[in-house]
Amino acid sequence: xxxxxxxxLVQFLCPTSNAASSCQSFIxxxxxxxxxxxxxxxxxxxxxxxLLFFLWIVFKDAIKANKGISLIATIAVYVFIIIQGLxxxxxxxxxxxxxVIFLLGFFxxxxxxFRKGDGGGKGGxxxxxxxxxxxAGSWIKEAMFGTTPLDPRERLRQKKLLQDQIRILDxxxxxxxxxxxxxxxxxxxxxxxxxxxxxQTDRKALEIKAKSL
Numbered sequence: 001x002x003x004x005x006x007x008x009l010v011q012f013l014c015p016t017s018n019a020a021s022s023c024q025s026f027i028x029x030x031x032x033x034x035x036x037x038x039x040x041x042x043x044x045x046x047x048x049x050x051l052l053f054f055l056w057i058v059f060k061d062a063i064k065a066n067k068g069i070s071l072i073a074t075i076a077v078y079v080f081i082i083i084q085g086l087x088x089x090x091x092x093x094x095x096x097x098x099x100v101i102f103l104l105g106f107f108x109x110x111x112x113x114f115r116k117g118d119g120g121g122k123g124g125x126x127x128x129x130x131x132x133x134x135x136a137g138s139w140i141k142e143a144m145f146g147t148t149p150l151d152p153r154e155r156l157r158q159k160k161l162l163q164d165q166i167r168i169l170d171x172x173x174x175x176x177x178x179x180x181x182x183x184x185x186x187x188x189x190x191x192x193x194x195x196x197x198x199x200q201t202d203r204k205a206l207e208i209k210a211k212s213l
Contacts, residue, residue, distance in 0.1 A: 009040075009044060010024065010027070014087055018085060019086075022091070023088055023091070042094070047087065047094030050094045050100070051094070052078060162210040163210060165206050166203055169206070173196055173200060180192040
């Protein structure tokens with residue numbers, strides 16, 4: 001029964017011939033670890049935890065609008081990796097998954113936090129586990145999508161600047177609207193409408209940018 005279950009797992013997680021061979025070799029090398037559960041822990045539990053956690057910290061930042069979409073994307077990529085016979089890659093990483101996560105976090109802190117001068121002082125530090133996890137997610141997102149995550153304080157600063165610009169545009173739109181009330185000529189009113197339309201377009205663009213931060 002035990003071997004039948006393991007064979008079923010190999011067929012499901014390692015569907016290609018090369019993947020199946022690698023998986024069988026991995027299972028054999030762990031046959032003496034905590035029998036009979038050690039093989040399942042190293043073959044199924046650790047790699048799956050690492051893989052799902054890896055995908056989750058990528059998609060939770062990349063797809064902010066809907067948690068359901070992030071979950072679906074995570075599952076879809078997980079299934080794709082299995083179908084393509086890439087699961088054996090994560091068998092080795094699964095044994096050291098917590099080390100990999102902390103290393104990613106460490107390198108992110110070293111490259112980005114210290115460079116920006118946030119390494120010390122109040123609010124600049126990070127807890128060992130939570131900080132490494134957050135940093136790893138941001139680091140992976142930057143590597144995969146080519147974007148540098150904004151520091152929370154920088155995000156708030158930029159959002160405030162955009163809101164100030166929106167208020168200035170609102171004042172200009174009101175000023176142009178009040179001016180149009182005192183104008184009777186069609187040409188002059190048309191020019192003012194064009195200015196208002198452009199101001200509204202600029203305002204909409206700033207509003208969208210502010211919401212994306």
